[in-house]
Amino acid sequence: MAGPVTLDCPAKVNLALAVDPPQPNDPRRLHPIASWMAALSFADTLTVERVVPDSESPGESSFELAYAPDAPVPGAIDWALEDDLMFRAHALVEQRMGRPLAVRVELQKRIPTGAGLGGGSSDAAGMIVALDRLFELGLNASDQSALAAELGSDVHFALGVLAGQTSSIVTGTGDQVEPAPCSATWPIHLVLILPPFGCPTGAVYAAFDRLNASKSPINADDIRELARGFTPGNRELFNDLTAAAADVQPRLKSLLEDLGRLSPRPVHVTGSGAACFAVTDSADDAEGLAQVIRDELNVAALSTQTI
Ligand SMILES: C[C@@](CO)(OP(=O)(O)O)[C@H](O)COP(=O)(O)OP(=O)(O)OC[C@H]1O[C@@H](n2ccc(N)nc2=O)[C@H](O)[C@@H]1O
Numbered sequence: 240m241a242g243p244v245t246l247d248c249p250a251k252v253n254l255a256l257a258v259d260p261p262q263p264n265d266p267r268r269l270h271p272i273a274s275w276m277a278a279l280s281f282a283d284t285l286t287v288e289r290v291v292p293d294s295e296s297p298g299e300s301s302f303e304l305a306y307a308p309d310a311p312v313p314g315a316i317d318w319a320l321e322d323d324l325m326f327r328a329h330a331l332v333e334q335r336m337g338r339p340l341a342v343r344v345e346l347q348k349r350i351p352t353g354a355g356l357g358g359g360s361s362d363a364a365g366m367i368v369a370l371d372r373l374f375e376l377g378l379n380a381s382d383q384s385a386l387a388a389e390l391g392s393d394v395h396f397a398l399g400v401l402a403g404q405t406s407s408i409v410t411g412t413g414d415q416v417e418p419a420p421c422s423a424t425w426p427i428h429l430v431l432i433l434p435p436f437g438c439p440t441g442a443v444y445a446a447f448d449r450l451n452a453s454k455s456p457i458n459a460d461d462i463r464e465l466a467r468g469f470t471p472g473n474r475e476l477f478n479d480l481t482a483a484a485a486d487v488q489p490r491l492k493s494l495l496e497d498l499g500r501l502s503p504r505p506v507h508v509t510g511s512g513a514a515c516f517a518v519t520d521s522a523d524d525a526e527g528l529a530q531v532i533r534d535e536l537n538v539a540a541l542s543t544q545t546i
């Protein structure tokens with residue numbers, strides 16, 4: 240029998256994120272987006288092992304979730320197992336296959352929740368890939384996309400990452416994923432700032448609707464061009480959800496002001512927040528700025544890079 244599968248489930252940043260109001264004909268009222276997303280070396284670790292039924296045990300699945308000892312923001316698993324995206328991905332694949340897929344699972348969390356870093360989505364993608372490998376399910380891209388659609392918009396991008404596509408232009412409502420044009424500068428070094436508070440994605444999109452009645456429509460080609468010509472000194476990265484996230488979470492507004500004073504480079508919110516990032520020229524510069532932020536603001540900050 241195949242041994243355990245251990246996967247890094249990477250965090251993502253939205254290097255650029257444009258958002259439109261929901262289409263009137265979309266019953267789910269999801270917002271169209273155009274985003275340049277990149278996976279980071281900062282990751283959760285998922286280990287999945289098959290459990291074989293025998294005369295002593297019925298072969299039931301078990302799930303162990305904990306924050307890793309080296310997690311930068313000490314957290315608690317404060318959501319029900321039934322709500323966990325990785326757990327839900329397992330249940331969904333079982334339902335699709337019409338049979339139990341008994342596994343022993345250990346998830347070591349490092350990526351803070353409600354951060355806009357897509358941690359839960361990445362864990363869900365990891366579970367789909369692990370089950371496919373362990374049980375030789377033969378899930379193709381369209382099977383995987385159907386599973387992602389049930390789990391959350393960011394799962395589409397996260398599945399691409401695990402298939403090796405770590406930098407993508409993501410359009411539709413998060414469901415259309417294509418490789419980002421290659422910039423000469425890769426990997427990108429950045430400082431990730433991890434505040435001790437989060438932003439709920441649904442509330443941030445609702446605030447976006449209140450605040451952005453007359454925004455100009457998104458243009459995915461502009462974002463492709465941004466990715467193609469990107470250099471670390473580029474000051475054109477943007478996030479249409481920034482004002483909405485700061486509206487939902489006033490502590491983010493004051494953190495952004497503090498970071499603006501400390502950072503020589505622009506500081507951006509990722510996704511719906513509350514994590515932020517600044518692009519630097521090198522890993523050393525990123526570590527230096529992370530240290531300043533930790534010392535001056537007493538906020539978790541780490542040096543990381545795109546993968
Ligand atoms: C904002 C983004 C940018 O990458 O990332 P995060 O900040 O969540 O990481 C995504 O669009 C988040 O996608 P995802 O995190 O998968 O959100 P979901 O769980 O699917 O949706 C939570 C809620 O956000 C709203 N939602 C989500 C996606 C979308 N394109 N339009 C929306 O209006 C819906 O109200 C939905 O019920």
Ligand SMILES: Nc1ncnc2c1ncn2[C@@H]1O[C@H](COP(=O)(O)OP(=O)(O)O)[C@@H](O)[C@H]1O
Nearest residue numbers: 318323324352353354355356357358359360362
């Ligand atoms: N495996 C998971 N890891 C983190 N959060 C999860 C997970 N499964 C479900 N959640 C729930 O989803 C919420 C947002 O998760 P997260 O993936 O961090 O979102 P985002 O990237 O959208 O900020 C959390 O508050 C938590 O309740």
